[in-house]
Amino acid sequence: MTTTPATPAEAVRHQIQGEILQITVDNPPVNALSTAVRRGLMAAIEAADAEPRVKAVLIVGQGANFIAGADIREFGQTPQPPSLPEVCNRIEACGKPVVAALRGAALGGGLEIAMAAHYRVALADAKLGLPEVQLGLMPGAGGTVRAPRLIGAAAALELMLSGRHVKAQEALSLGLVDRLAEGDDAVAAGLAYAHELLASNAPVRRTRDAQGLADRAAAQAAIDAARADTAKKSKNLFSPHRIVEAVQTALDKPFDEAMTLERQAFMACIDSPQRAGLIHAFFAEREVVKVPEAKAAQPRKLDTVGIVGGGTMGAGIAVSALDAGLPVVMVERDDASIARGRANVEKVYDGLIKKGRMTPEAKTAVMARFSGSTDYAAFADVDLVIEAVFEDIEVKKAVFKELDRVCKPGAVLATNTSYLDIDAIAASTSRPQDVIGLHFFSPANIMKLLEIVVPAKVSADVVSTAFALAKKMKKVPVRAGVCDGFIGNRILAVYKQAADYIMEDGASPYEIDEAVRGFGYPMGPFQVTDLAGGDIGWATRKRRAATRDPKARYVEVADRVCERGWFGQKTGRGFYLYPEGARTGQPDPEVLAIVDAERQKKGIVPRQFTPEEIMRRYMAAMVNEGAKVVEEGIALRPLDVDVTFLYGYGFPRFRGGPMKYADMVGLPKVLDDIRTFAKEDPLFWKPAPLLEKLVAEGRDFSSLNQAR
Numbered sequence: 242m243t244t245t246p247a248t249p250a251e252a253v254r255h256q257i258q259g260e261i262l263q264i265t266v267d268n269p270p271v272n273a274l275s276t277a278v279r280r281g282l283m284a285a286i287e288a289a290d291a292e293p294r295v296k297a298v299l300i301v302g303q304g305a306n307f308i309a310g311a312d313i314r315e316f317g318q319t320p321q322p323p324s325l326p327e328v329c330n331r332i333e334a335c336g337k338p339v340v341a342a343l344r345g346a347a348l349g350g351g352l353e354i355a356m357a358a359h360y361r362v363a364l365a366d367a368k369l370g371l372p373e374v375q376l377g378l379m380p381g382a383g384g385t386v387r388a389p390r391l392i393g394a395a396a397a398l399e400l401m402l403s404g405r406h407v408k409a410q411e412a413l414s415l416g417l418v419d420r421l422a423e424g425d426d427a428v429a430a431g432l433a434y435a436h437e438l439l440a441s442n443a444p445v446r447r448t449r450d451a452q453g454l455a456d457r458a459a460a461q462a463a464i465d466a467a468r469a470d471t472a473k474k475s476k477n478l479f480s481p482h483r484i485v486e487a488v489q490t491a492l493d494k495p496f497d498e499a500m501t502l503e504r505q506a507f508m509a510c511i512d513s514p515q516r517a518g519l520i521h522a523f524f525a526e527r528e529v530v531k532v533p534e535a536k537a538a539q540p541r542k543l544d545t546v547g548i549v550g551g552g553t554m555g556a557g558i559a560v561s562a563l564d565a566g567l568p569v570v571m572v573e574r575d576d577a578s579i580a581r582g583r584a585n586v587e588k589v590y591d592g593l594i595k596k597g598r599m600t601p602e603a604k605t606a607v608m609a610r611f612s613g614s615t616d617y618a619a620f621a622d623v624d625l626v627i628e629a630v631f632e633d634i635e636v637k638k639a640v641f642k643e644l645d646r647v648c649k650p651g652a653v654l655a656t657n658t659s660y661l662d663i664d665a666i667a668a669s670t671s672r673p674q675d676v677i678g679l680h681f682f683s684p685a686n687i688m689k690l691l692e693i694v695v696p697a698k699v700s701a702d703v704v705s706t707a708f709a710l711a712k713k714m715k716k717v718p719v720r721a722g723v724c725d726g727f728i729g730n731r732i733l734a735v736y737k738q739a740a741d742y743i744m745e746d747g748a749s750p751y752e753i754d755e756a757v758r759g760f761g762y763p764m765g766p767f768q769v770t771d772l773a774g775g776d777i778g779w780a781t782r783k784r785r786a787a788t789r790d791p792k793a794r795y796v797e798v799a800d801r802v803c804e805r806g807w808f809g810q811k812t813g814r815g816f817y818l819y820p821e822g823a824r825t826g827q828p829d830p831e832v833l834a835i836v837d838a839e840r841q842k843k844g845i846v847p848r849q850f851t852p853e854e855i856m857r858r859y860m861a862a863m864v865n866e867g868a869k870v871v872e873e874g875i876a877l878r879p880l881d882v883d884v885t886f887l888y889g890y891g892f893p894r895f896r897g898g899p900m901k902y903a904d905m906v907g908l909p910k911v912l913d914d915i916r917t918f919a920k921e922d923p924l925f926w927k928p929a930p931l932l933e934k935l936v937a938e939g940r941d942f943s944s945l946n947q948a949r
């Protein structure tokens with residue numbers, strides 16, 4: 242969306258109401274602190290100090306939010322004056338009491354503005370926080386210096402390191418705000434508070450003088466604890482460590498010096514690649530829902546959901562639908578299966594009860610919306626059915642024939658297949674325009690990614706309905722085209738193959754997993770295989786055996802492992818050993834012997850791989866296939882590939898996703914790697930034409946994100 246930037250006077254209005262100067266930040270959609278807003282705020286505070294009639298100042302946001310923070314879109318551009326710390330310092334220096342009245346978002350720089358004000362009142366819907374860490378940043382307008390003074394080092398560190406939002410009531414008990422107000426009128430609440438303050442001759446009260454750090458020993462203990470915790474939990478991250486050190490500075494140095502040092506550390510965060518990666522992720526997950534069908538067509542009615550299959554997947558999807566407030570009808574083939582399906586659903590809620598996150602009464606209320614049946618006729622009235630049965634095209638086609646027979650006209654018929662041809666499934670019905678893929682990831686009630694797979698004949702309003710369902714379920718939807726594996730599993734198959742080649746050429750599966758973890762993934766590919774169950778990939782490999790190019794290199798290690806019945810965690814053994822149900826595996830010398838035997842069979846002399854080379858190959862394979870997926874239109878844009886991997890495959894968020902990572906490394910470098918590797922195996926390492934084209938034109942993947 243391109244709009245003309247507002248002038249300072251438009252972005253920040255001020256008007257005198259009796260003795261009070263009301264400053265309204267009006268910068269839709271979320272009142273971010275753009276250059277115009279900063280300039281407008283400066284001018285308004287100058288006016289307040291200069292005007293003798295004014296006895297107090299009120300700052301509010303126009304609309305549903307106070308201020309959502311710095312304008313993230315400006316990061317990376319040349320900073321324009323005044324800086325936000327200057328604005329905050331100017332507000333704090335105001336000679337008349339300044340009140341901030343908060344509703345909706347008061348986040349990041351928004352909360353820093355509020356903390357620079359002298360008094361704060363919050364409406365019930367306010368959410369306060371210092372979420373900069375989630376963008377690879379730290380508070381950079383006094384947050385690390387003022388928050389510890391206002392609420393103490395421990396609470397301030399917790400807020401800044403978690404980035405979580407705090408509701409009004411908690412903000413009051415933390416001391417972030419002075420009082421709560423009823424209703425949804427921030428201006429009325431703020432004016433009332435300001436009048437009260439004037440009536441009681443309340444002084445200007447500056448946060449720089451607050452005493453939250455007075456107990457130095459307690460503050461130091463909190464900093465030490467946070468430092469140790471951050472070293473453990475955030476070792477790959479840049480900004481959390483800067484946050485801890487900034488609070489140390491706030492304790493050790495005078496206010497103004499601490500502000501200067503905070504600014505330097507903030508600018509170092511701005512310059513870090515992690516900031517670029519995390520901010521890309523922030524915008525990508527908001528862009529991903531902007532697909533042509535959702536823009537073109539309204540969703541169909543979506544009040545009830547049917548699910549075929551009560552296995553782990555079907556039950557997980559049922560929980561997602563129930564949690565979204567929808568009634569769910571589950572159909573299974575016999576009474577025992579439906580009882581098992583219900584039990585699978587209940588197990589999720591019982592787990593929550595055990596952890597104290599749900600009451601038994603709430604479970605009863607949710608389960609009242611669940612019903613099971615062995616008769617497809619139970620789907621006669623549902624708006625959308627999701628099939629989650631065995632991954633076999635003939636079984637799925639049979640299910641869809643039944644759905645076609647019983648469902649009402651206009652019902653959306655969805656399949657949860659992860660590989661199969663949805664065009665073929667749609668063709669087995671008399672209504673292919675209603676058939677779509679909804680690929681949930683396991684466990685479906687927890688994993689955020691939902692691939693919305695769009696077959697050739699589906700109508701736009703069905704796609705739009707799928708996006709509406711994702712929103713209700715709080716999933717992150719990505720539009721994908723039909724191909725074997727869609728976006729995620731198709732790319733996974735290729736980089737998994739690269740990992741297999743690296744293994745056969747000399748690195749152990751354990752070295753590969755370690756390199757991948759070192760890159761920032763929670764787990765390596767062989768650990769993932771063990772977690773998911775090696776038998777699943779084995780079945781897919783068998784299915785593909787007939788169509789595999791006989792000239793293509795094929796690594797048999799995983800087959801040898803599976804032939805021994807070693808399917809991973811569930812069998813106590815896979816690529817790793819899991820003694821007595823342990824979840825963390827131990828390296829298995831017998832697996833290494835299998836790898837060795839396979840190498841010998843092919844006459845491969847193993848060689849050393851550094852973690853860096855492992856990752857170059859792993860990422861080059863991922864990016865190359867990603868480019869093919871974009872070129873073929875399976876993914877709309879590179880950012881759709883990024884979001885898929887961030888939310889479905891554990892890709893480290895601070896790297897922004899595989900395509901953003903490639904942009905940051907530089908596409909010429911990635912292509913160079915692929916061409917070098919192609920000398921060993923030209924069939925596997927075939928550069929994607931899109932990648933070659935972009936390099937030839939001096940462009941990167943992000944240029945395609947903007948273009949569509």
Ligand code: 3H9
Pocket residue numbers: 242270271273309310311312313314325326346348349350351353372373376378379380381382384524527528
């Ligand atoms: C910071 O403050 C640094 C300072 O400490 C120091 C500086 C020196 N800027 O999420 P939504 C856009 S760092 C620009 O869909 P919701 C967003 O892209 C900042 N744009 O709505 C979207 O645009 P579009 C710390 C922003 O109701 C539209 O607003 N602050 C910004 O679900 C609606 O957003 C944060 O990290 C921004 N700051 O949620 C807060 N924020 O319509 C980040 C949003 O074109 N923001 N947009 O797609 C949020 O957490 C959520 O957006 C919020 C609203 C809770 C506010």
